[in-house]
Amino acid sequence: xxxxxxxxxxxHGKLSRMLTRADVQTLENAEMDAIIQRLQDTSYEDxxxxxxxxxxxxxLLRGFLTDVKDLFRPLQGDDRELLSSALSCYRxxxxxxxxxxxxxQFPPERAKxxxxxxxxxxxxxxxxxxxxGLEEMLHQIPWPAYRIRLEAVHRQLxxxxxxxxxxxxADNVYLExxxxxxxxxxxxxxxxxxxxxxxRVLSWTxxxxxxxxxxxxxxxxxxxxRPLISQHELRGIVEDGDGWRRLARVxxxxxxxxxxxxxTFDTELADSLFDRQLIQLVRRQLIVSRPRMALILxxxxxxxxxxxxxxxxxxxxRMASV
Numbered sequence: 001x002x003x004x005x006x007x008x009x010x011x012h013g014k015l016s017r018m019l020t021r022a023d024v025q026t027l028e029n030a031e032m033d034a035i036i037q038r039l040q041d042t043s044y045e046d047x048x049x050x051x052x053x054x055x056x057x058x059x060l061l062r063g064f065l066t067d068v069k070d071l072f073r074p075l076q077g078d079d080r081e082l083l084s085s086a087l088s089c090y091r092x093x094x095x096x097x098x099x100x101x102x103x104x105q106f107p108p109e110r111a112k113x114x115x116x117x118x119x120x121x122x123x124x125x126x127x128x129x130x131x132x133g134l135e136e137m138l139h140q141i142p143w144p145a146y147r148i149r150l151e152a153v154h155r156q157l158x159x160x161x162x163x164x165x166x167x168x169x170a171d172n173v174y175l176e177x178x179x180x181x182x183x184x185x186x187x188x189x190x191x192x193x194x195x196x197x198x199x200r201v202l203s204w205t206x207x208x209x210x211x212x213x214x215x216x217x218x219x220x221x222x223x224x225x226r227p228l229i230s231q232h233e234l235r236g237i238v239e240d241g242d243g244w245r246r247l248a249r250v251x252x253x254x255x256x257x258x259x260x261x262x263x264t265f266d267t268e269l270a271d272s273l274f275d276r277q278l279i280q281l282v283r284r285q286l287i288v289s290r291p292r293m294a295l296i297l298x299x300x301x302x303x304x305x306x307x308x309x310x311x312x313x314x315x316x317x318r319m320a321s322v
Contacts, residue, residue, distance in 0.1 A: 003074035007074050011071075011295055011296060014299060024310060027317075035314060043063055046063070046066070047062040057311050060310050060311055061116070061307065061311075079293050081181075082181050083293075086193075088174045094118075095150075096170065097111055098125075098137060099163050102134040108130060112125070135154060138154055139151065146170060149169045149170070172222070175197065175222075178197055188281075188285060192297050198228055201228065202237070202270065203270070204221075205218055205222070205238050206267060208221065215235050251274075258273065278298075278301055278305065282295070
């Protein structure tokens with residue numbers, strides 16, 4: 001318990017030192033050196049060494065991964081499993097890299113540059129990249145839930161499958177683990193998970209619609225989302241002419257009014273509102289006494305939002321310098 005209390009005290013301190021959206025906006029027209037200077041004395045500092053201006057985005061991501069690694073140390077049992085599930089999206093990105101390397105016959109050295117080395121999950125990706133063929137690689141995946149699902153896709157579709165079918169299967173295992181956590185957790189954790197899950201599911205759904213997928217085809221590519229939103233309601237949001245306005249019920253209060261004022265569906269605005277709602281939820285947890293895992297999970301999601309803001313600024317600065 002003492003370790004938990006120490007961790008929560010650290011998180012309070014970390015949250016107070018995070019950059020706000022207004023802080024990041026002041027860097028919008030800054031040169032890369034000025035951005036790096038601003039990030040001194042933050043959790044990203046140690047990851048932005050020599051040559052950072054050329055690979056700023058990679059350094060920011062390493063800083064994030066190193067920062068959240070320390071959250072695992074005092075966690076055990078279900079608490080550790082929740083944090084691992086929340087961060088499994090980065091495991092999925094590595095699986096996608098492995099799958100694409102096999103499908104497109106990328107040189108292993110090229111693939112290694114794209115692998116995210118997760119400090120809380122040491123895996124020998126070099127060994128996986130060296131395996132001969134997709135089937136052998138899938139058989140060696142060290143996470144049973146992902147291995148079973150991906151091998152099932154391979155048995156069903158084999159060489160006729162596209163990489164997308166495997167990638168969708170990996171994404172679904174990740175989302176299903178979070179939906180399972182959502183169903184069994186206390187209200188404060190559920191609020192955070194629902195926000196992140198709906199953000200991702202709705203983004204997928206509208207993107208697939210733009211690609212020409214019918215709603216039934218889309219549902220077949222998604223996990224069972226009924227604990228979050230009924231298929232009837234999701235279909236109305238996606239297919240009705242003004243159905244997207246129903247998302248106002250998800251946002252609530254001032255965010256809902258901003259959504260209602262939009263002229264057409266705007267993916268970037270939707271993502272922004274989900275992020276701002278998440279920030280509001282975490283700030284509420286700081287004011288009142290809340291379960292410890294809600295604050296730990298909230299901090300991770302806040303850092304991901306900050307990372308996204310900073311990565312966007314860094315990429316724009318890089319392109320301006322080319």
